[in-house]
Amino acid sequence: MPFQIIKQFFNDMRRQKLRSMLTMFGIFWGTCSIVLLFAFGTGITEAQIKSQKGIGENIAIVWPGITAREFKGLPRGRRIRPTEDDIRLIKQKAQSITHISPEYSRWNVKMKYSRNETIRNVVGIWPEFGLMRNLIPDYGSRFINNLDLSKKRRVAFIGNILKEDLFHEEGAVGKTVMINNVPFTVIGVMKEKKQDSSYNGRDARKAFIPASTFRTMYSFRYVNDFVIQCPPTVSMERAKREVYEIMGAKYRFDPDDTEALKIWDTTRGFAFLRNFFLAFNTFLVGIGVATLITGGIGVTNIMNVVLEERTKEIGIKMALGARKSAILSQFLFETMLITGIGGILGFLFAWGVVSGVGMMGFEDYIGVPRVSLFSGVLAIVLLGIIGTLAGIFPARRASNLQPVQAMKLF
Structure with missing residues (x-):
């Protein structure tokens, strides 16, 4: 049929x-x-x-701000400028934040290797920064570690485009590059990644050095910004609230004053x-x-x-x-x-x-x-x-x- x-x-x-x-x-x-x-x-x-995700997952970037509200007799218009000690305080007290790192930035810094020169940004960070921002070392490379930080070592982790600018086809790891006329040993090169979002330029064009070394070189007292990360199971709103409360208690500003600290919550974009x-x-x-x-x-x-x-x-x-x-x-x-x-x-x-x-x-x-x-x-x-x-x-x-x-x- x-x-x-x-x-x-x-x-x-x-x-x-x-x-x-x-x-x-x-x-x-x-x-x-x-x-x-x-x-x-x-x-x-x-x-x-x-x-x-090239910029990182479940992260927020926090910048200094100016208070927009009066608080307990203090006027508005006060500048709130976090220091590295403040970041340690947040790391100690905030329960919803798993990783945190300061970020010091210096723009238009001359970098040189042999006869090759370029002008790029230098960033001072903690080791956690690499985890949060998806800075994955390429084969044979490593990222900045706690020993580099504590010893104030002159070591640099460089972006893949910066590596091409300075070294071309030559291997970079172990070589000495001059950053603002100071010798740094390249310990790692970033594995190429796609990154559509940024706030201080693409990571591929930067040099990352220990925050302690950066402070010694440039005598920065305040951080340019700091990055926080919370687990996927925790709301970033909760993490942001903790930052405002901890910093508000120290600098005496209203925790509801979102102008005191500017926060970019990348999870909203996702x-x-x-x-x-x-x-x-x-x-x-x-x-x-x-x-x-x-x-x-x-x-x-x-x-x-x-x-x-x-x-x-x-x-x-x-x-x-x-x-x-x-x-x-x-x-x-x-x-x-x-x-x-x-x-x-x-x-x-x-x-x-x-x-x-x-x-x-x-x-x-x-x-x-x-x-x-x-x-x-x-x-x-x-x-x-x-x-x-x-x-x-x-x-x-x-x-x-x-x-x-x-x-x-x-």
Whole structure:
């Protein structure tokens, strides 16, 4: 029986070649659209989130500020300038902060190795800074450690672009570079990373030295800023509140005065990005679904044409004792064949496109598109629903035909 239905199906398709091809193309294109849009949407989303994570995850950057409120008899307009001792105090008292580091910055510093010179930024930090800011040492490198900090060593961890500026193809680790005419030993080079967000320039162009060494060189008393990090399970709002309360108690300002310390909460940007791309991907999938529904309407039309052509045949079958359920099943089966063939071809074509694009090296622009299990399951479910809905009405019409009336039509 299934073999006869399949044979009949291909005979019908041959009689309606143009309609069949257009209908199948609609299903093909709808399936292809869903898979491609979801694959590229997912790739772009992951690429953007990865790029945003280049600055660090679950972190906030805190800058000095000016009080905007009077507090316990003290006037507003007072400058709040944190020191390294304040950061140690926060590290000791704040329960929701897992890592913290001061950040001293010096801009437009001359750096030299052999005959190569450049002007870049120098940053003084604690060892925790590397963990928070995703400064991953390249092969054979290391980051600044506690011994470097306590011994005030003249060592530097440099960004990968700065390494190219000074050393070109030559290895940098172990070499001596002059920073503001002071010799520093390069202990590490940053592994290349994507970074779209920054506040003092890209990490790839900086030199990082121990905070203690920086203070000795430049006699800074106050930090330019400091970075805090909390676990993913802890709200950054709670961590920020602790910073305001601890610093407010020491410098006597209102803990609700957000102007006293300026805080950039990067987790808000991540949340916005995730919500934006969720809506973006939903929109893309919606376009694919709409295209697939259009293809489903085409399936309904061609099955109605098939029904009109085979009305007499159906009448004869029913007169010979064929059940309504058999007629219904036959039409539904043929409908599912149309949607199934179009869907499989569309899925395979989309998979081929995604695989081909993935080998072209466009990761920096569109990420790595991939056909996910979800998109495959979604396409199958939608094909099943659309195939059933597209075939149920012609199938019911066919099964409800009266044998005598059906044979009189021809």
